[in-house]
Amino acid sequence: MQSNAVRFSCVGCGICCKGRLIPLTLAEAQQWLTRGDEVAVIVEAFDESNWPRSSEEFAHAKGRSVSVRCGDARINVIAVFAGKALEQCPNLRADNLCGIYDERPLVCRIYPMEINPFIPLRQDNKVCPPEAWESNDILCTDGRANPALEALIHQSRLADNSDATSKVAICAHLGLNVASWKDNALAVYFPPRTNLLEAIDSAIGNSEDHPDYEWLVRVDDPSLNERLAMANLAMAANDSTDYIFHTL
Ligand code: SF4
Numbered sequence: 001m002q003s004n005a006v007r008f009s010c011v012g013c014g015i016c017c018k019g020r021l022i023p024l025t026l027a028e029a030q031q032w033l034t035r036g037d038e039v040a041v042i043v044e045a046f047d048e049s050n051w052p053r054s055s056e057e058f059a060h061a062k063g064r065s066v067s068v069r070c071g072d073a074r075i076n077v078i079a080v081f082a083g084k085a086l087e088q089c090p091n092l093r094a095d096n097l098c099g100i101y102d103e104r105p106l107v108c109r110i111y112p113m114e115i116n117p118f119i120p121l122r123q124d125n126k127v128c129p130p131e132a133w134e135s136n137d138i139l140c141t142d143g144r145a146n147p148a149l150e151a152l153i154h155q156s157r158l159a160d161n162s163d164a165t166s167k168v169a170i171c172a173h174l175g176l177n178v179a180s181w182k183d184n185a186l187a188v189y190f191p192p193r194t195n196l197l198e199a200i201d202s203a204i205g206n207s208e209d210h211p212d213y214e215w216l217v218r219v220d221d222p223s224l225n226e227r228l229a230m231a232n233l234a235m236a237a238n239d240s241t242d243y244i245f246h247t248l
């Protein structure tokens with residue numbers, strides 16, 4: 001059998017710690033906020049028009065989502081909590097090393113491997129410099145991460161699933177009720193740090209806190225907007241300044 005090993009070793013350049021939002025588990029978001037740093041909330045929605053209901057892609061997305069009301073229909077909503085590192089991560093030291101190395105989030109430990117099983121690892125999609133790919137250390141073989149990394153990826157996927165209900169309930173608690181449509185755009189909220197921390201503190205250990213909350217979907221593309229409205233989804237106006245709407 002042909003083996004296709006990708007070799008990689010981090011060179012500590014710090015490039016992956018700049019200009020991005022860092023997806024966090026609920027517990028990591030709580031730690032991030034407690035350190036005094038900001039967390040963004042990204043909300044996206046989908047239904048069986050994105051993938052067939054019987055597909056593995058649908059099952060994967062469904063596991064990370066919550067079924068919610070939207071107009072006269074039901075949709076699935078995924079809430080991603082992400083550490084704000086739009087200029088650079090607040091934990092990045094002047095020497096480009098991580099200031100919270102022993103507590104760094106799972107995604108930081110996993111990068112540059114992909115967590116989503118449907119996104120193949122591609123060197124040209126990663127910001128790591130060429131010398132990082134000249135190592136003898138094996139990152140993955142035939143698309144499967146080395147065992148230590150595979151365990152972290154598994155842990156991250158489990159957290160995505162187990163945190164889903166609490167994260168969506170926290171959105172409802174904070175009044176964040178507009179979702180973007182998967183693969184069309186991202187709706188990115190920046191709730192006040194203390195409000196989000198209080199909501200997380202009260203949600204952790206209270207898994208029953210999941211009100212049947214009414215969601216809206218925002219889509220700026222006219223034909224997709226019309227299709228979703230015809231499916232009886234409640235559509236949001238496209239002039240809100242409560243969140244950043246980033247079209248993909
Ligand atoms: S937590 Fe550490 S590894 Fe992760 S982005 Fe920040 S500085 Fe980089």
Ligand code: SF4
Binds near residue numbers: 009011012014017128
């Ligand atoms: S960009 Fe790649 S090589 Fe540079 S610190 Fe991040 S993981 Fe390491």
